[in-house]
Amino acid sequence: MTKMMRAARMYECGKPMELENLPVPSIRPTEVLVRVKACGIVPNLHNILTNWTTWFPHLPLPKLPAIFGLDPTGVVEEVGEQVYDFKPGDRVYVNPARHCGSCRACRAGNTTGCSAYTFNGYFGFTARSPQMFEHYPYGGLCEYMPAPQYSLVKLPDNMSFETAARLGYLGTAYRALKKANVGPGSTVLINGISGTLGLGAVALALAMGARKILGTARNEALFQRVKDLAAPGRIEIHNLGNGSIAQWTKEVTHGEGVDVVIDALGPGATFEPLVDALRSLHRSGHLVNIGAVAGDVPLDLHWIMDNDINVSGSAWFTTGQGQEMADMVESGVLDLSFFEHNVFPLEQVNQAISGIENRNGGFSNYVIAP
Known part of the structure; x- marks a missing residue:
């Protein structure tokens, strides 16, 4: 008898998902079957499901009906x-970033640069994503999903499935901080510090030793709650409506400026806060x-050139970087106990x-537990 599972599928953008019974998927030789315990719901998922084809038609969605879900964790x-x-019983996070393994970027080890780079359960980045x-x-x-072994992060016992379902947003911030070489002595400015991405950047910058x-x-x-994540004076916050960020x-910083934004x-x-924050940087x-x-x-x-400024984007994170974050939680260096899990x-x-949209800033963590 075919083993069945429950799945939520979307048939039309903007319409509610439908709960269905489907056969449990089979796996290929290099894959594992994961029993999903928790899947993170990102804050902009409603926009993805409702407005994506209008807002970003160049970034393809999966063919409908489709099973979405970006940040799964399980066994x-x-x-x-x-x-x-990996073996049965291992606790894992599934990095949704899929890469082909055969393009020039993949063969060079730059999987984020893959010509078919795609978020499994979300959206694609290239014409090869379909x-x-x-x-x-x-x-x-x-309830069950296949996952390539290259996508798996082993979770320590002291990291819950619900917390690990936040690794996507945490990892986005982590890769950016690493790209900017944040470490002991660094001064970091975070635009949107109390939001889902920003709060993760705070926790990781603290774990990486940022000075200020x-x-x-x-x-x-939420300002005081964010400040309370560190010793008094280590975190300072500016209201976006109260004058120049750079000033x-x-x-x-007593005129020094910051190392990283x-x-x-x-x-x-709007773009104004980004441009304003850019002027907060000191040389290089x-x-x-x-x-x-x-x-x-x-x-x-011209100002960017004269001051040797770097401006870059950063998309997602590698599975290896996901493992680094899990190891930081295991060692106690990275404290994620501030999350408020809302489990459905x-x-x-x-x-x-x-x-x-009613979340308590970045402190709220919305999770589906199949």
Whole structure:
């Protein structure tokens, strides 16, 4: 008898997902079958499901009906015959980043630069993404999903499935911080410090030894909670509506400026805070954009050149970097105990997606537990 599972599938953009019974998928030799325990629901998933084809038609969605779900965690149920380092019972996070393994970028070890780079259970980045979706049609909003062994992060016992379901947003911030060489002695400014991306950047910058963390946000009710994540004075926050970011930053740093700016403001934000924060950098500073401020951003390239400034984007993170974060949690260096888990059964997936805008900033963690 065919073993069945429950899955939430979307048939039309903007319409609720439908709960269905489907056969449990088979696995290829280099894959494992994961029994999903938790799957993170990202804050902009409702926008993805409702507006994506209008907002970003160049970034393909999977062919409908589709099983979405970006950040699955769970237990290995079965392993393929060519799987080397995982066994049934292992607790894992599944990195949704899929790469082909055969293009020039993949062969050079730059899997994020893959010509078919795709988020399993979410959206694609290239014209080859539809082919990747055909090969990996199962996102995390189901009870069982196949996963390539290259995508698996081993989770320590002191990291819950619910917390690990946040690794996607954490990893986005982590790769940006690593790209900017943040470490002991660094001063970091985070645009959108109290949001989902920004708060992860705070926790990771603290774990990486940043000397001083500055931030901008609008929700003053969360300012003190963010500051309380560190010793008094290590985190300072500026209200985005109260004057120039650059001027405030120079005052707080006694004219020095900052080493790094992490811009974590979302697509709905205007470009002005990013441009303002850019002027907070001292010579040879680095701004990394991870929030996807949309549209054309005016930059003074002559000033950037004269001051040896770096401006870059950073997309997602590698599985190896995911393992680094899990190891940091295991050792106690990375403290993620501030998350407030809001857990929904699979039957309430549409309720969870529609209610996520009421989250308590980056402290809220919305999770589906199939």
